[in-house]
Amino acid sequence: MGEELQCMEDNGEAWVEVRVLRFRVGVGNYGRLLERLVGLGYRVERSRSYTWVVARKPCSEAVSEVARVVEEVMSEEEEGRARSAECNPADTQDIANSVVNRVSGLIPSLKDVVDEVAVNLEAGNHVMLLGGPGSGKTLILDAIYEASSNPLYINMADASAAGIEDLVIEAGCFDVILLDEVDKAKNVALSPLLQLLDHGGKLRITKSGKTTVIETPWVRAVAAANPFNPRLRASNWWMPLMDRFVPIEVPQPSVDEIVAFMSKVANTEIPSWVRELIEKYIDALTLRKAEQIAKYVATSLRRGRSEDVIKARVERILQTTRAIATKIK
Incomplete structure (x- = not known):
């Protein structure tokens, strides 16, 4: 262990x-x-x-x-003495407090977003976080996952209807569904989710001639999507799906917030030249990439590498990231 x-x-x-x-x-x-x-x-x-x-x-x-x-x-x-995972409604207040503390500690501007998520979950609404790459959508989903008693996480980019049904059966009991990369979902993968969202948390699944009914009437969904993804314009499912969610815009973090975020995740002071590179490549920088770079810089400094060498390597990473992002667009 x-x-x-x-x-x-x-x-x-x-x-x-x-x-x-x-x-x-x-x-x-x-x-x-x-x-x-x-x-x-x-x-x-x-x-x-x-x-x-x-x-x-x-x-x-x-x-x-x-x-x-x-x-x-x-x-x-x-031995049967641990508290079992009971199928009960999510304690939205406890989740909100935990998520606010974690997320706002890393990106302060997201506090209002998390507050809106909490209010809507308490009101019984499903929530769709809308923002570009690097805005912090997945950060919020991760925080909710960790704060929830029985969450079900699904990355919609590679999900299938059968795969989602298997996840639901395996989970058995869940109080929050977390859906990431919804803008990359396949149309056919949405069917079981729409059943859960439309029919009071009831999903009927038939496999190998056996029918299983999953009932979680209090389940709430928090989803994340990039509304700027061009494929959404040609999709015939985006607007019907959005009709089931309350949209919440997630703003892009400022340069100051990204620098502070990098210092926190690396647990060290970030050199001043990092800020210059962030400003230069802000269009290609996601929080995930910022975290990777922060840890790379901190580790390189601990190993005694010169800052000139580290800076050149970091800029090369960001140049490559921008080139890849531009090609995808």
Whole structure:
């Protein structure tokens, strides 16, 4: 177990990456795991793609302790003492508080967006986050996923109707459906989702002659799409789909926010020349790419590479990213 965990030490603190454990312990138990580690004196730090538990101790000790707590949580579940994942409505207030704290801590301008998401979920509405690449849509989905007890995440770019049905059956119980890359969806993949959204959370699935009915009447959906994707203009499903969602615009983060975001995810001060490159290539920069670059810069500096070499390499990365984005458009 311990060998699966990644840990780095910084200023006498051990940073253990734990988000990967969601799939090992299950989403419901993942929240319990974090609560128990906080009770042991760890604090939780999050970036767009990672969640760390941090404590002032060596990595070897922290990894062993986290692994021990994981085994405790899983053994409790096997013995029937762990809280089971019950099919109940999502606690939108708890989700909102958690998501606001995480997202606004990384990109402050997204606080209003998250507030609007929370109000609509509480009102019983489905929500569609609309924004260009790098605006933070997936960041919000990731935060909701981690804050929810029983979320169901689907990347619509490569989803099929049969695949979605399999995911729904496997999940069995979920309170929030998170749909990413909706603008890249195939028309045929939407059928099971429309059933869930249109019929009070009821989906009838027939496979191998056996019919299964999934009922989650309180389920809410939060989706994300790039409304500037040219293929939407030719689609015959976009407007009917949007009729089922409340649209919420996600603004592009400012240069200042991106610089601050990079410092937070890299856990170090970002050199001033990074800001110059962000301003120069802002049209091609997504939050995912910003996070990659921030970690690359931080790691390169720790290894003693010269800033001139690092800057040249980062600019080359951004040039390539822009060229790819331009070709796709």
